[in-house]
Amino acid sequence: MWASLTLPPQADLISGSNPVYVGDLYIGEMTTLNWTVVFTDDGIFYLNVKAYGYRMDTGAYVEETGYKSVNVVDAPPNIFILSPENSTYSNSKVALSFTLDETADWIGYSLDDQANVTITGNTTLSYLTDGTHSIVVYANDTAGNMGRSDMINFTIQDIITPAVSVLSPLNKTYGVTAIPLAFTVDESVEWMVFSLDEQANVTISGNTTLPEMSEGSHNLVVYARDIVGNTGASSIVYFSFMLMHDVAVLNVSTSKTGCLPFEIVGQGYNLTVFVKVKNEGSYTEIFNVTAYSESSLFGQMEVTLTSGQSEIVTFTWDTTGFAKGNYTMSGVALLVPDEYNASDNERYAAGDVFVTIPGDLDGDKDVDIFDIVRISTAYMTTIGEPAYQPNSDVDDNGIINIFDVVIAATRYGQSW
Ligand SMILES: [Ca+2]
Ligand SMILES: [Ca+2]
Numbered sequence: 001m002w003a004s005l006t007l008p009p010q011a012d013l014i015s016g017s018n019p020v021y022v023g024d025l026y027i028g029e030m031t032t033l034n035w036t037v038v039f040t041d042d043g044i045f046y047l048n049v050k051a052y053g054y055r056m057d058t059g060a061y062v063e064e065t066g067y068k069s070v071n072v073v074d075a076p077p078n079i080f081i082l083s084p085e086n087s088t089y090s091n092s093k094v095a096l097s098f099t100l101d102e103t104a105d106w107i108g109y110s111l112d113d114q115a116n117v118t119i120t121g122n123t124t125l126s127y128l129t130d131g132t133h134s135i136v137v138y139a140n141d142t143a144g145n146m147g148r149s150d151m152i153n154f155t156i157q158d159i160i161t162p163a164v165s166v167l168s169p170l171n172k173t174y175g176v177t178a179i180p181l182a183f184t185v186d187e188s189v190e191w192m193v194f195s196l197d198e199q200a201n202v203t204i205s206g207n208t209t210l211p212e213m214s215e216g217s218h219n220l221v222v223y224a225r226d227i228v229g230n231t232g233a234s235s236i237v238y239f240s241f242m243l244m245h246d247v248a249v250l251n252v253s254t255s256k257t258g259c260l261p262f263e264i265v266g267q268g269y270n271l272t273v274f275v276k277v278k279n280e281g282s283y284t285e286i287f288n289v290t291a292y293s294e295s296s297l298f299g300q301m302e303v304t305l306t307s308g309q310s311e312i313v314t315f316t317w318d319t320t321g322f323a324k325g326n327y328t329m330s331g332v333a334l335l336v337p338d339e340y341n342a343s344d345n346e347r348y349a350a351g352d353v354f355v356t357i358p359g360d361l362d363g364d365k366d367v368d369i370f371d372i373v374r375i376s377t378a379y380m381t382t383i384g385e386p387a388y389q390p391n392s393d394v395d396d397n398g399i400i401n402i403f404d405v406v407i408a409a410t411r412y413g414q415s416w
């Protein structure tokens with residue numbers, strides 16, 4: 001908070017030729033002073049101010065003291081910059097990290113006395129030009145009191161080349177001509193190119209798709225140049241393209257995926273299972289996709305995919321007749337004639353599904369108050385909403401409502 005202190009009138013102090021000092025201030029004549037004190041901590045503070053001088057009538061030296069106690073209940077945040085430090089950095093990006101001693105409603109920084117940039121916490125200062133820079137961090141607490149860090153001066157002298165990592169293509173054989181080029185660079189760059197098969201550089205602005213290429217072996221390098229002219233290169237990626245037949249299962253998930261402590265389905269109720277398949281070959285393929293719980297087949301569907309196309313196939317597993325316990329879900333893309341790679345045609349879901357009493361939402365083999373609480377915390381939420389908890393949607397119909405409560409309530413107290 002901000003506080004002001006007004007000196008009590010001190011009529012017997014002289015004015016005129018004899019100077020009067022208040023604190024560190026030379027005022028030259030009798031007056032009332034106001035000035036501002038910034039408190040950086042909460043607590044009770046006593047402000048003392050002494051005025052002294054010589055009486056006009058007798059010439060005697062006198063002192064007068066004013067004081068006031070101030071209860072500071074909400075000082076502005078104290079901000080301490082940890083990085084950058086007052087030193088020289090060899091790259092065009094520098095971490096900005098700092099400490100705050102209270103919750104802030106707003107945080108921002110001013111680089112080189114420019115307009116404040118709003119941030120939510122530690123960040124990275126990028127695109128820093130070579131030379132000297134200054135940084136100040138500001139923060140408003142929830143009562144609107146603005147804190148300010150000390151100013152840090154630092155120097156940039158970028159001699160580090162950008163590190164370029166190619167994520168795609170991988171070192172493998174592709175059957176799809178539209179091969180994605182995906183890569184990362186670890187700093188701000190002003191120029192990026194790729195060179196395919198040692199041919200001329202092709203300028204790009206980021207991830208892209210490589211041009212169609214002939215059957216056989218290929219190689220690729222990505223280059224990137226930072227804003228002061230240091231150029232980095234990726235490792236050389238060697239890969240191949242050939243015409244082939246190849247389908248694959250990319251992923252298997254369920255309507256309960258992500259639930260904690262694990263995925264739950266009530267015995268006798270349904271689970272939705274999603275199998276994502278892709279045609280990674282060069283020709284249109286017609287093939288069957290099947291879904292299993294353990295070794296039990298519960299779904300089969302025929303799909304037609306063009307080269308490079310993917311699709312999520314949806315199946316329903318009815319748990320009626322299955323014993324309580326853990327089940328692993330899997331999806332299979334049946335082999336097409338001359339399948340190039342059979343090893344990626346079957347995939348398992350990431351976690352098991354636990355079949356238990358309908359309404360046992362935490363999977364501890366009973367239906368009690370803790371299960372009812374789980375329904376109530378997600379009550380009246382629908383699939384897609386952040387608060388929707390698939391485990392609490394006992395009948396798996398996309399909404400958690402009174403029907404899910406009834407299923408649990410009618411089995412209240414049961415265990416196994
Ligand atoms: Ca650099
Ligand atoms: Ca395959």
Ligand SMILES: [Ca+2]
Pocket residue numbers: 359360361362363364365366367368370371
């Ligand atoms: Ca339970």
Ligand SMILES: [Ca+2]
Pocket residue numbers: 393394395396397398399400401403404
């Ligand atoms: Ca429901």
